[in-house]
Amino acid sequence: MAISSGVRDWLLDSDPSLRWQVERDLTGATPQVWQATRARVATEGFGAALLARQDPDGQWAGGAYFPGGFAESPEADAPGQPWVATTWTLKDLRDAGVDASVLHGTAEKLAANSRWEYEDLPYWDGEVDVCINAFTLATGAWLGVDMSALARWFVDHRLADGGWNCEAEEGRSTRSSFHSTLNAVRELLYYEQLTGDDSARDARHGGEEYLLRRRLLYRLSTGEPVGDFVHEFTYPHRYRYSALTALDHFRAVSLHEGSRPDPRLDDAVALVRGSRLPDGTWRQGAPLLGRSWVSVDAAEGAPSRWLTLFGTRVLDWWDATH
Known part of the structure; x- marks a missing residue:
């Protein structure tokens, strides 16, 4: 899906943390160009x-x-x-x-x-919440910590229906959660990409299958929409599930494993495509409440550069194989 020159320039006129991904994923910039932009993020x-x-x-x-x-x-x-x-x-x-x-x-x-x-558990050991452990696993690997023990935690704590739930360890649920499962598979993929350790790949695939069986949107039991959150696109998404965030993960899986998009993603792709504004952008949803160090993206209701990056690259990936 080609973007207009106006949207392209708007996306490039942004913080280096966004610009380098636009250059890499949307404009076809050489590695030398986008890596130079990425190096500016720290300064x-x-x-x-x-x-x-x-x-x-x-x-x-x-x-x-x-x-x-x-x-x-x-x-x-x-x-x-x-x-x-x-x-x-x-x-x-x-x-x-x-x-x-x-x-x-x-x-x-x-x-x-x-x-x-x-x-009072040690930081790099993780704790009992699957989302916290997922973020810790990926961040530890990024900073060079041996996180293989925490990677095994995900294998041992996957639920019978294939995914994970942050409430499972306290006995409040035996069913997986869309939010928890997406956080787990996203960070397991990042860990595998960074370290080459694929010991949790089968567990990750099981979590991805949990989402695919539900077509990223629906309850398996009734076929009804799982909740409004699936189409509430917001950045930063922090921990919250949306169809767009899930599709961005499956795009990353496809690129990492050399696999074609699963046809069960079709309904979610249609939802993302239908949320695109006529000018080729996506609008910011209601942000998650709470104090942050700095403002990252647009105000609620305004065109979002981050969501436009994600939406455009997801549709580009999908359309290129269909």
């Missing part, structure tokens, strides 16, 4: 702002998943949650394309100084 704009907020002990906001002292603060009673603590900031930096070498020494500092709010 300009969004990436530089996050790096400047790091605490001397290696953390951000004094905490692992929540800011230090969060449970006793007025913020704990506010809607949403803050997105400024260590796990979220590292995920943002990783997604932005920051080179891990910029964070030299951070992995060691976190091993020494950061503990999970859940039972």
